Amino acid sequence: MQFQKLLSSDSARFLIGNSKNRHFSHVLDTINPHRTALVMIEFQNEFAADGGKLYPAVKSVMAKNNMLANAAKTVKVAREKGCKIMHAPIVFSPDFKEISKTPYGILANVKGGECFIRGTWAADFEKSMKPDNGDIIVLGKSGLCGFESTNLQFLLGQNQIETVVLGGFLTNCCVESTMRAAYEKGFKVITLTDCTAATSEAEQVCIFVRLICSLFLNILLD
Amino acid sequence: MQFQKLLSSDSARFLIGNSKNRHFSHVLDTINPHRTALVMIEFQNEFAADGGKLYPAVKSVMAKNNMLANAAKTVKVAREKGCKIMHAPIVFSPDFKEISKTPYGILANVKGGECFIRGTWAADFEKSMKPDNGDIIVLGKSGLCGFESTNLQFLLGQNQIETVVLGGFLTNCCVESTMRAAYEKGFKVITLTDCTAATSEAEQVCIFVRLICSLFLNILLD
Amino acid sequence: MQFQKLLSSDSARFLIGNSKNRHFSHVLDTINPHRTALVMIEFQNEFAADGGKLYPAVKSVMAKNNMLANAAKTVKVAREKGCKIMHAPIVFSPDFKEISKTPYGILANVKGGECFIRGTWAADFEKSMKPDNGDIIVLGKSGLCGFESTNLQFLLGQNQIETVVLGGFLTNCCVESTMRAAYEKGFKVITLTDCTAATSEAEQVCIFVRLICSLFLNILLD
């Protein structure tokens, strides 16, 4: 099992929490790197780089997790193993006409804060997470879930993907929505919690891991 | 605003937390009961009645919230106001052939525990939450999200629904997945936290309210 | 290749038109009956039995194609080969509250004609196409596409299906919409034209085969 090596490698401190679970063994038994996609969500300067508008909100968790370095290493290893690497950025027009005139919730914040404007430095990939030529860029992401407003399902179907491995921003927002959707679409889902970041340690660790974990059993803890 | 009366009525202790938020006023300004659907998720004996296999897991939160009585009253009031009442049960065949042979996560628990079998008492609606003749039953629910495996989007589209009001089981599982999806499909979403239940107070209150709330701002607290 | 035997068997006069196409060989090379679902659409009395309201509209094409007998035989053979058999009926409430108050197109006709009412003889499966205990019933179908308002995608994902084989009513309406959606979701799709029926020979043969065929190359002709 090549992916088991990946899981136990030093390249990323994969957090493993449910590996002893009777169901999780089924997952590991059937993983095939050529049918596995690593989907990295919103590793853009707005979130991941000093100067990004949302960086101050996540930098504490990022630092504690060493998440950016973990993510970059994971991409490198997974690429070598033959996994498909997919990058799912979010972008908007300068006037945010993609979003409702009366938005609420996080989309209101994105619009109000003028984040992720197409063609700007902020919307570009963070320098350590630039896509390689062989990688696939997921297009269309305008909302939370990596599937809802994108061609991700098309890409996974065309590439015969069975296992989806997730990292990115925010742990309990876009990453979690993508994890939930991928889970019930029938994919095996692995969320690499040390390759994700949220706006507080409470969101990142206590809650996400302890509670979501008990529902989905698809998170790897250390 | 008829719905504002509903919100302030005694019939259900609507928990209102973000009513002062500048975005939430947009929601309330535009609510029209005839374009509002109350979607009640999995009020079936398996969860909601003594004797159900999952009742022991949720009864503590149910009792503390008085959630079943709140939900029944909310349905009654919303029905009188002209909202569409939709019930979204989950059902499986006795051999659970709808679910993977190697399931994991909560679907593995549902299958392993032989829950929600079609035609049994456990899969039937709890007695205080039986659908009325004018109500609509959402069909197909096999997974977590109320949209992913059902005709809910079809029903909302055909009935020109703009606002989705949610209650049911489990707060942080099916209700939350439905809330997340409805939010980014462009619906106004109101999650009635005193009409939902989870398997622990931690999941029900501290986490859901404090954290999800900050992302979606569509939960009403008291 | 067991499915190739199925294709060449006498049990159903599989119409094969593009078998010489260079791309179609890829399909046949990779078919595995255990990862194949036969999805039979709306084989209900309303369409398929004398006395059904829509039977007069399709009986001519049904007779010419011998489609009901072909479909029943195909189900039997595919079941023996280990394919998953899925039945996708359409049902509505007696007051058709699932459909818009101002419908148009075929949904207006279904509502106006009071077709497929839940619990009636008309909505029941035609007697030669009753589901077997091991078959799966797709739930939720309220519109045209077999995916849009149902749990079909969930069922295919959970059952690790790669190839979808289609039959049913109407060739150029629900069957075609399902074929189009399945195609771009990444499934291999085989539409058994002698197991489908439309309301005229023109729709059934000339148009569907000659034109759609050139786009999708996934129809088998004789």
Place this chain on the structure above:
Amino acid sequence: MQFQKLLSSDSARFLIGNSKNRHFSHVLDTINPHRTALVMIEFQNEFAADGGKLYPAVKSVMAKNNMLANAAKTVKVAREKGCKIMHAPIVFSPDFKEISKTPYGILANVKGGECFIRGTWAADFEKSMKPDNGDIIVLGKSGLCGFESTNLQFLLGQNQIETVVLGGFLTNCCVESTMRAAYEKGFKVITLTDCTAATSEAEQVCIFVRLICSLFLNILLD
């Protein structure tokens, strides 16, 4: 009704075939330009300009219909009326890694023919159909249906769109798949047949209009 004026204006020879149909009056009665989106599909050089690889296949129907001029005028008028203008291009990487290694049907042709490569002249909008600053570009389109692999549903939801008006390439492929999906998602759908083109007059007129029309009643003929 401003949109009725649009319909009867000279700016585009709207083909009206079902205007006398009892259901169609419902559509016209409720059209509001601010809740209407004109979705123009694949008006890219590959299809629409001399030098595009697919231009030879469609130029005959384009010329007979005067479709490019009609489409450009329709966009102009609809923009002035306050409709949202959405452009839905299709793009692929130079190595077509978005598409299966063993494709079939029209996606095999697109890949085999190396069409619509991102960043090339061929993938750019035809010069008379360049998006205006206020227009919205639908992202992600990799398959046939304008919804399946894009953020179109997100955009329509956020912009509170009720009516979708369609034009583009190919009449019986992407346009028709989008029409079918939009119809059952509950939108009012108007397909402007003189703003679409197919690869033969047979596909464009006889078949599409006569047969599909009888199913959806949402096509305007002259």
